[in-house]
Amino acid sequence: MTVLLVLVAYAGLAGVLPAAGRPWIALPLCLIALVAVGELALRAVAGPRPENGARLPAARIGFAGIAGLVTLPLVALALHAAGAPVRPAPLVAGGVVAATLLGAGVHVRERFTRSDPDQPVGTAGLPAQRGPDRSPRPGLAGTARTAAAVIVPALLAIVAGGFAVRAYLTAPRPAQPGYLSVALAGWATTIEHPVAVPARGLTVPVRVTSSGLATVTTVLRLRVGGQVLRSVPVTVAANTAQQTSVRIPALPADGCLRAVSISVGRMSTGFYARAAAGVPGRAAC
Amino acid sequence: MTATTAGPATGRLPGRRTGSARRPWIEAAGCALTLAAAAAAGAAALVTAYRRAEWGESGQFAWFWAGMLIFTVPAAFWAVRRTSGTHLRLAVLVGYAFFTYLPKLLRNPTGPLYHDEYAHWGQSHDIVLDGLLFQQNAIVRVIGDYPGLHATVASLATLTGLTVWQAALLVLVLAHVLVVLGVAVLAGQLWPDPRIGAAAAIVYSLNSSFLFFDTQLGYESLAIAVLIWALVAGLRAIRATTAGARARWVALLLVLAVAITATHHLTALWLTGILSLLALACTAGSIRSRSDRGLAVATRVAWASASGSAVVVAVWMTVVSPRTGTYLEPYLGRALDQFSGLAGGGSGGRTLFSQSIAPWWEQKAAFVAPGCALLFMTGAVILWWRRRHHAEPVTRAASTAMLLLGAMYFPATLLILTPSGAEGARRSWAFSYLGIAVVVAPLIIALLDRARRRIATSVPVGVALLASCALMLVGNNAAGMNPSYRFPGPPVFGSDTRAATPEVLAAAAWLRETQGREARLVADRYSGLILGSYGEQEPTTGSATFPAYDLYRAQPGEPIPAALLHQLRSWRFEFLVVDRRMAEQVPDIKIYFETNEPIPHDGKPAFTRAQLTKFDHLPWLIKMYDGPHIAIYRFDFDSLGRPARGSV
Secondary structure (H helix, E strand, O other), rough: HHHHHHHHHHHHHHHHOOOOOOOOHHHHHHHHHHHHHHHHHHHHHHOOOOOOOOOOHHHHHHHHHHHHHHHHHHHHHHHHHOOOOOOOHHHHHHHHHHHHHHHHHHHHHHOOOOOOOOOOOOOOOOOOOOEEEEEOOOHHHHHHHHHHHHHHHHHHHHHHHHHHHHHHHOOOOOOOOOOEEEEHHHHHOOOOOEEEEOOOOOEEEEEEEEOOOOOOOEEEEEEEOOOEOOOOEEOOOOOOOEEEEEEEEOOOOOOOEEEEEEOOOOOOEEEEEEEOOOOOOOOOO | OOOOOOOOOOOOOOOOOOOOOOOOOHHHHHHHHHHHHHHHHHHHHHHHHHHHHHHHOOHHHHHHHHHHHHHHHHHHHHHHHOOHHHHHHHHHHHHHHHHHHHHHHOOOOOOOOOOHHHHHHHHHHHHHHHHHOOOOOOOOOOHHHOOOOHHHHHHHHHHHHHHHHHHHHHHHHHHHHHHHHHHHHHHHHOOOOOHHHHHHHHHOOOOOOOOOOOOOOHHHHHHHHHHHHHHHHHHHHHOOOHHHHHHHHHHHHHHHHHHHHOOOOHHHHHHHHHHHHHHHHHHHHHHOOOOOHHHHHHHHHHHHHHHHHHHHHHHHHHOOOOHHHHHHHHHHHHHHHHHHHOOOOOOOOOOOHHHHHHHHHHHHHHHHHHHHHHHHHHHHHHHHHHHOOOOOHHHHHEEEEHHHHOOOHHHHHHOOOOHHHHHHHHHHHHHHHHHHHHHHHHHHHHHHHHHHHHHHHHHHHHHHHHHHHHHHHHHHHHHHHOOOHHOOOOOOOOOOHHHOOOHHHHHHHHHHHOOOOOEEEEEEEHHHHHHEEEEEEEEHHHHOOOOHHHHHHOOOOOOOOHHHHHHHHOOOOOOEEEEEHHHHOOOOOOOOOOOOOOOOOOOHHHHHHHHHHHHOOOEEEEEEEOOOOEEEEEEEHHOOOOOOOOOO
């Protein structure tokens, strides 16, 4: 059984890499591999009968599940310590190493301990948790019933939850608040310092976005140094992002820093500029 | 009230059938049909509740709780029913776990929504992109040092091709199911009656974190599941009868302790604390009964487990995350200060349900729920006292430890009255309720068994217990989670869960598209959430040592503090984000930047419009983006002090 579990873990992990990008194949393979690794961890610790007399057969499922789940972060931490990135191939390699080590651990435990190490003789009279587990070994029917006890409600829940989520997501929703925004675009998004405007002027790309609003006609204004140099009507269609250009004329060559503001309606974007051929650093501006 | 749960499992226990009188398949089919119909009706009611909340219609609270109770009450009945079969009980618990994840799943099925979710989602996303653990997180600084959850989610996403959010949902649902099963198995380690395990799982699910907090994409959601199973492993180690078995269970416990410590600091501390309580209780028991060699061995194993866990936690917090102490200390320190201020008659407290939209009956239930818990705990103490001579020594010691753990719930409820302690108090309940669940469950079963002897009392006792549980479920959730976290609704300024307006999302997208990832920026709490997650940037909201909020607080014409400008420049901050709603509205959760911000909260907006538009006149700020509320500026520190004409 141990060898079979190790092989299942190998097969699951090996299948993950070629299934990359196809979750409907990769996910079941990955989960099967993790459950196998978790079961191996459980067998290495507790042997084949971890329920230990409990009347709720959840210990095996729970321990295997939790052990499989924590395998992922522990392998990732080991990869980090080894200087490897958290990528599919290193993760699969880490999973293979974990499965191999745990398989070896099961083998060692089975070889060097009694067949039922946690259930020694002479424990009569102890409470169920400490006494020998006299429950029959989990046969195929018992395992199938336990699996069904988990899978059936899980499937029912997934179906009910799936319908509920779908109904919620596809139902009509209240309209979200709309907005109109203006932003620098193109080369202007890289402006980090005052811009030097050449004598021939400068073209500045601007992006105007409208979302959730009706088509609107508003005014695009260019202000330089606080003075309106240009004012034109502009129509912004509903739910569009349009790029427009605004030409900035040459600035007086006096070295002064001037605010350049491009506004669309109430929204504005802008930067500071001076003439390219100005006298830098003039104090009286 | 000694019932079948007290002593050795010598007789016939529920769930183990004899004879052919019962027909398990018919019973299972009946249960499946009942609960499937209840689940469908419950899910429909939950959807209705959320839809009503979204459209601003009344009744969402009533629909929500109707939906929850339609399923949980019959599920609780089937789970603790004496004649339910072993596998049927397991199936009911699995179904219960899945159904109780539905409220959170419906709340945000497609992406992060809660404050911490943005941080953890962003952290997992970064690992998928870069393949590196221990990256710094801009929203919650310390989480980069605890990559367990992010590594799990990112690994699953990387291996399977799922999106980060889909992988997160899978991990969270699994963890939620494992929590329910884990509590049942934990209680089963003390008492063999499976009904007690089922009852413990149901009682645990009444805690305020179960439905919404420990189901979110947060490190505690995964860590608490591992903690519960680590405690099971610890009890198995204590109960093991050979040295080899003890060593193997302790080894598993320590591996789980490493996983917990790598995932969440508080859970790791709680694990060590609970194991220490267990060791102390075993020590006390072994002192009383010196002749019990088994208990002496159990005591040594308990101390070894607690010490091992403590070493793991100490090493991690010393070597990997030395700043954890400074991260956690202010919460407790300030809470105790505020609490002592309250005790002295001073101010600094908080009014519960201030301006809350929760209905009156939810608010009343929130006040009654701790009283119910106290009543149950009193009964549990009486039961424990009566059984102290019959109970098996390890069970007695472990139940003592769980009583002490459960008792911690009550002082924590007082901390809810302080602004800084409220968060910590809420977070402690998920752990202290573990103790309550494990010790109250045998009381519930004992009461049911006692009532069963007389037909006249069995139904009223059962109904009273179910009603008490329903009241605690409603009250604890009302006390533990803000309605804006529990229900959808129209965008609200200053609400973590309603911050993702189309405008802010578009601004975040524009910044990422034009400026790339991981730019450092200054922002308010709510813009920062979106920019730090969807925008993939590194926002700061300020702190006492880095008062970035002073940028906004400065009056027009007043100089920005030179020390702050120096910090911004030397730490290469690139952008400033301004939400002008700060001058128009008071944040829904009364926080602009961070919990302890030096900003007045007097019911009026703390900023004037001039304070927030002054940036248009500063030549060292380039206005890159502007919307109805959000503006993004680029810092140009070289232009500091330069004069300019006009404004942008």
